[in-house]
Amino acid sequence: xxxxxxxxxxxxxxxxxxxxxxxxxxxxxxxxxxxxxxxxxxxxxxxxxxxxxxxxxxxxxxxxxxxxxxxxxxxxxxxxxxxxxxxxxxxxxxxxxxxxxxxxxxxxxxxxxxxxxxxxxxxxxxxxxxxxxxxxxxxxxxxxxxxxxxxxxxxxxxxxxxxxxxxxxxxxxxxxxxxxxxxxxxxxxxxxxxxxxxxxxxxxxxxxxxxxxxxxxxxxxxxxxxxxxxxxxxxxxxxxxxxxxxxxxxxxxxxxxxxxxxxxxxxxxxxxxxxxxxxxxxxxxxxxxxxxxxxxxxxxxxxxxxxxxx
Amino acid sequence: xxxxxxxxxxxxxxxxxxxxxxxxxxxxxxxxxxxxxxxxxxxxxxxxxxxxxxxxxxxxxxxxxxxxxxxxxxxxxxxxxxxxxxxxxxxxxxxxxxxxxxxxxxxxxxxxxxxxxxxxxxxxxxxxxxxxxxxxxxxxxxxxxxxxxxxxxxxxxxxxxxxxxxxxxxxxxxxxxxxxxxxxxxxxxxxxxxxxxxxxxxxxxxxxxxxxxxxxxxxxxxxxxxxxxxxxxxxxxxxxxxxxxxxxxxxxxxxxxxxxxxxxxxxxxxxxxxxxxxxxxxxxxxxxxxxxxxxxxxxxxxxxxxxxxxxxxxxxxxxxxxxxxxxxxxxxxxxxxxxxxxxxxxxxxxxxxxxxxxxxxxxxxxxxxxxxxxxxxxxxxxxxxxxxxxxxxxxxxxxxxxxxxxxxxxxxxxxxxxxxxxxxxxxxxxxxxxxxxxxxxxxxxxxxxxxxxxxxxxxxxxxxxxxxxxxxxxxxxxxxxxxxxxxxxxxxxxxxxxxxxxxxxxxxxxxxxxxxxxxxxxxxxxxxxxxxxxxxxxxxxxxxxxxxxxxxxxxxxxxxxxxxxxxxxxxxxxxxxxxxxxxxxxxxxxxxxxxxxxxxxxxxxxxxxxxxxxxxxxxxxxxxxxxxxxxxxxxxxxxx
Ligand SMILES: Cc1ncc(C[n+]2csc(CCOP(=O)(O)OP(=O)(O)O)c2C)c(N)n1
Ligand code: SF4
Ligand SMILES: [Mg+2]
Numbered sequence: 001x002x003x004x005x006x007x008x009x010x011x012x013x014x015x016x017x018x019x020x021x022x023x024x025x026x027x028x029x030x031x032x033x034x035x036x037x038x039x040x041x042x043x044x045x046x047x048x049x050x051x052x053x054x055x056x057x058x059x060x061x062x063x064x065x066x067x068x069x070x071x072x073x074x075x076x077x078x079x080x081x082x083x084x085x086x087x088x089x090x091x092x093x094x095x096x097x098x099x100x101x102x103x104x105x106x107x108x109x110x111x112x113x114x115x116x117x118x119x120x121x122x123x124x125x126x127x128x129x130x131x132x133x134x135x136x137x138x139x140x141x142x143x144x145x146x147x148x149x150x151x152x153x154x155x156x157x158x159x160x161x162x163x164x165x166x167x168x169x170x171x172x173x174x175x176x177x178x179x180x181x182x183x184x185x186x187x188x189x190x191x192x193x194x195x196x197x198x199x200x201x202x203x204x205x206x207x208x209x210x211x212x213x214x215x216x217x218x219x220x221x222x223x224x225x226x227x228x229x230x231x232x233x234x235x236x237x238x239x240x241x242x243x244x245x246x247x248x249x250x251x252x253x254x255x256x257x258x259x260x261x262x263x264x265x266x267x268x269x270x271x272x273x274x275x276x277x278x279x280x281x282x283x284x285x286x287x288x289x290x291x292x293x294x295x296x297x298x299x300x301x302x303x304x305x306x307x308x309x310x
Numbered sequence: 311x312x313x314x315x316x317x318x319x320x321x322x323x324x325x326x327x328x329x330x331x332x333x334x335x336x337x338x339x340x341x342x343x344x345x346x347x348x349x350x351x352x353x354x355x356x357x358x359x360x361x362x363x364x365x366x367x368x369x370x371x372x373x374x375x376x377x378x379x380x381x382x383x384x385x386x387x388x389x390x391x392x393x394x395x396x397x398x399x400x401x402x403x404x405x406x407x408x409x410x411x412x413x414x415x416x417x418x419x420x421x422x423x424x425x426x427x428x429x430x431x432x433x434x435x436x437x438x439x440x441x442x443x444x445x446x447x448x449x450x451x452x453x454x455x456x457x458x459x460x461x462x463x464x465x466x467x468x469x470x471x472x473x474x475x476x477x478x479x480x481x482x483x484x485x486x487x488x489x490x491x492x493x494x495x496x497x498x499x500x501x502x503x504x505x506x507x508x509x510x511x512x513x514x515x516x517x518x519x520x521x522x523x524x525x526x527x528x529x530x531x532x533x534x535x536x537x538x539x540x541x542x543x544x545x546x547x548x549x550x551x552x553x554x555x556x557x558x559x560x561x562x563x564x565x566x567x568x569x570x571x572x573x574x575x576x577x578x579x580x581x582x583x584x585x586x587x588x589x590x591x592x593x594x595x596x597x598x599x600x601x602x603x604x605x606x607x608x609x610x611x612x613x614x615x616x617x618x619x620x621x622x623x624x625x626x627x628x629x630x631x632x633x634x635x636x637x638x639x640x641x642x643x644x645x646x647x648x649x650x651x652x653x654x655x656x657x658x659x660x661x662x663x664x665x666x667x668x669x670x671x672x673x674x675x676x677x678x679x680x681x682x683x684x685x686x687x688x689x690x691x692x693x694x695x696x697x698x699x700x701x702x703x704x705x706x707x708x709x710x711x712x713x714x715x716x717x718x719x720x721x722x723x724x725x726x727x728x729x730x731x732x733x734x735x736x737x738x739x740x741x742x743x744x745x746x747x748x749x750x751x752x753x754x755x756x757x758x759x760x761x762x763x764x765x766x767x768x769x770x771x772x773x774x775x776x777x778x779x780x781x782x783x784x785x786x787x788x789x790x791x792x793x794x795x796x797x798x799x800x801x802x803x804x805x806x807x808x809x810x811x812x813x814x815x816x817x818x819x820x821x822x823x824x825x826x827x828x829x830x831x832x833x834x835x836x837x838x839x840x841x842x843x844x845x846x847x848x849x850x851x852x853x854x855x856x857x858x859x860x861x862x863x864x865x866x867x868x869x870x871x872x873x874x875x876x877x878x879x880x881x882x883x884x885x886x887x888x889x890x891x892x893x894x895x896x897x898x899x900x901x902x903x904x905x906x907x908x909x910x911x912x913x914x915x916x917x918x919x920x921x922x923x924x925x926x927x928x929x930x931x932x933x934x935x936x937x938x939x940x941x942x943x944x945x946x947x948x949x950x
Pocket of ligand 2: 027028029032034064133137138214261
């Protein structure tokens with residue numbers, strides 16, 4: 001029998017199971033987009049039938065990082081920018097876990113940018129949600145990597161001289177195998193995209209537009225939004241790298257002009273990192289974490305290697 | 311000069327195959343029944359630059375590099391740049407012959423490759439040889455290798471010449487070649503070995519040096535009937551980890567930590583484990599945390615600069631109480647420093663790096679056996695007490711090869727995850743009425759609150775680097791804060807008590823003349839063997855002295871060190887750094903003793919030789935501490 005019966009037993013899950021019975025209540029500001037992510041994630045996990053004890057939600061630091069406090073599952077509120085390396089190792093240690101990483105735009109595209117690039121490249125089978133509010137929320141409104149050029153804040157009093165990062169294009173060139181953008185104001189699409197992302201076998205990156213009414217007042221409710229799959233203006237193949245890339249470029253450029261394009265931008269079915277690693281013989285077939293609970297396992301010893309040293 | 315030990319130095323350029331040739335030669339000597347200790351010196355370069363390895367071989371126990379050397383096989387640097395006298399780096403080609411030549415003992419033997427090195431390059435060699443009683447045998451090793459095989463085989467020719475000059479049997483060398491090579495390469499090597507030997511045997515010898523005789527019953531510290539294995543400190547660390555059930559390693563290459571990382575990466579896939587080379591050291595430490603959190607025994611590591619990047623995740627592991635083992639292989643700093651040279655300058659860095667009060671275990675093993683034992687202990691403590699445990703070592707211990715009784719490694723594995731609950735136990739354990747498991751309970755034995763692992767039914771909780779309630783929720787409540795802080799700090803006290811209760815202390819006392827002594831010498835980590843050898847000689851010189859090698863650095867072994875210091879009048883602290891960090895730590899932990907501790911420091915990139923400690927000690931008690939001709943620094947006791 002598995003040491004992890006939460007994973008083994010499949011049962012119906014109620015959406016409320018992901019809501020802590022009592023404290024802590026979400027402390028986000030009224031109208032904050034982060035509520036939308038929480039709700040969509042609860043809905044999506046319920047729909048895919050995962051129960052709270054088989055989900056590991058690893059978050060970074062920021063208003064967004066609090067997600068794991070308000071979502072009842074195994075949670076790991078880590079340090080600024082480092083949710084991905086923690087999350088992907090947990091997945092390698094126990095591939096049967098449902099692993100989700102989440103954090104802010106500063107967290108993921110700034111301080112943790114290197115991990116974003118490499119986790120995408122490796123195509124770990126997990127979901128990565130970036131709460132993109134185009135601002136540093138928790139530290140009170142400084143310019144972030146996604147803030148538009150000219151954005152004024154206390155630390156950029158004359159307006160930012162930098163072009164914002166292009167998160168979707170970056171994700172594509174880094175190697176994510178599922179890339180989407182959704183918005184907190186579009187809960188149905190958000191949930192559907194999250195369900196797809198969870199079910200996708202590979203690194204699924206969602207750039208989640210989350211309005212910050214407190215620090216990003218001039219903007220930005222991300223309405224009206226357009227779904228690129230539904231609007232007739234756009235026709236592109238999500239599995240075609242080149243077309244997807246052009247569509248992403250368009251969406252990123254238009255966001256700077258105030259137009260919100262959401263939807264699925266890219267999808268491919270290349271093998272996940274776990275599959276690749278098993279294929280090269282560098283990862284066991286059975287989850288490594290199970291072995292530590294298996295009393296019958298014969299552990300290898302360094303004594304087996306002594307012939308090399310005689 | 312005595313013939314009871316061979317100090318064979320093979321010198322060439324990086325890329326000349328010095329490392330593998332010396333390893334095989336050392337193994338051959340071990341197989342013929344000698345004790346071995348090697349010392350490796352190399353530049354941070356791939357091709358070219360003076361590289362040498364010293365193989366010390368004796369029928370008595372050897373715990374250290376020796377003083378100088380008595381046999382030089384100088385191959386010359388075939389990848390030297392600018393072989394001109396006035397070049398910035400000097401004439402590199404001849405450095406393997408000329409550099410540190412004054413360390414060659416009187417009566418020593420020199421073989422050099424006259425195929426590469428010109429007599430005129432070292433104009434005064436004859437004069438120097440005359441003066442020091444050296445015996446010089448120029449040989450065209452390159453020409454010989456080219457004629458019968460390929461140029462790279464000049465190393466083999468050098469070994470053949472060595473064997474002839476030392477009266478050594480070729481069997482073990484040939485045997486090793488047969489195990490390692492095949493086909494034409496093997497044939498050519500065997501031929502070159504033989505020819506070189508014969509050619510040299512035809513000459514007239516003027517030297518006395520011979521291979522040390524192996525006398526039965528003379529070998530100390532070795533069980534006669536046990537096979538010996540040749541291992542490095544890095545191998546011992548990796549094997550300790552394997553025997554503790556560590557099956558996950560994440561890292562980023564950096565000298566000298568790369569050795570452990572490589573050994574683990576080569577073995578783990580075979581053992582159904584996972585090795586990950588990742589984007590940087592922040593990721594490396596974070597991956598180890600993620601794997602450990604999910605229920606796997608995990609490690610990471612680095613050297614100075616890379617370890618600095620691990621600071622923040624290290625603190626997270628302390629706060630979150632996620633067990634991890636890190637190894638830190640010191641090299642000379644600050645910054646990039648001297649990447650391939652040993653130093654013990656990261657002690658304070660490793661003890662304190664990361665914000666807040668540090669809450670970790672740090673061991674500094676004194677030799678390969680201790681490296682194995684203490685790595686195992688680090689895993690046990692990390693997983694039982696849920697904190698980071700660090701093995702601090704250096705470039706010296708990392709690469710030095712010693713022979714160890716093979717039976718030493720014949721141990722039971724210990725894959726236990728420590729204080730992790732099973733699902734049955736979780737069902738019985740306290741939960742909050744919200745359903746969350748009380749992962750961080752306030753009042754628990756030894757400060758350890760057992761954990762669950764993601765995927766276990768009803769075990770869910772929140773981990774956070776913020777201060778937190780028993781369920782892991784962020785909390786700044788002052789009472790909870792003090793409670794959690796005290797509980798985490800209590801773990802260190804419990805560990806101290808557990809270590810003190812051990813049958814055998816991790817501190818190594820060396821007292822050749824018994825416990826009653828006027829003087830003491832204390833060191834930490836990798837200098838232990840050299841200090842012991844120096845102490846032995848001092849005691850033979852009539853001094854009343856004993857030594858202590860300290861391995862437990864955090865929590866500090868107050869009892870052991872205090873007892874040692876209290877039992878002597880004066881103590882010299884030996885360490886490889888410029889600011890006497892270990893002496894400072896000792897003063898801080900013991901709250902005194904500054905007026906009875908002197909320091910002998912060395913930070914020129916080379917580990918201590920026993921003689922430097924002998925001379926440093928003698929001049930510290932009879933003079934002002936100056937030891938002319940040595941690159942050590944003496945610091946008097948406080949108040950002097
Ligand atoms: C290493 C480090 N640097 C800086 C901080 C301070 N800090 C906390 S959150 C944050 C930025 C938050 O912005 P973002 O990631 O976009 O998250 P948001 O609050 O907008 O959701 C910063 C700079 C920190 N916690 N750690
Ligand atoms: S500051 Fe902005 S991002 Fe943070 S909780 Fe408030 S509205 Fe949300
Ligand atoms: Mg933000």
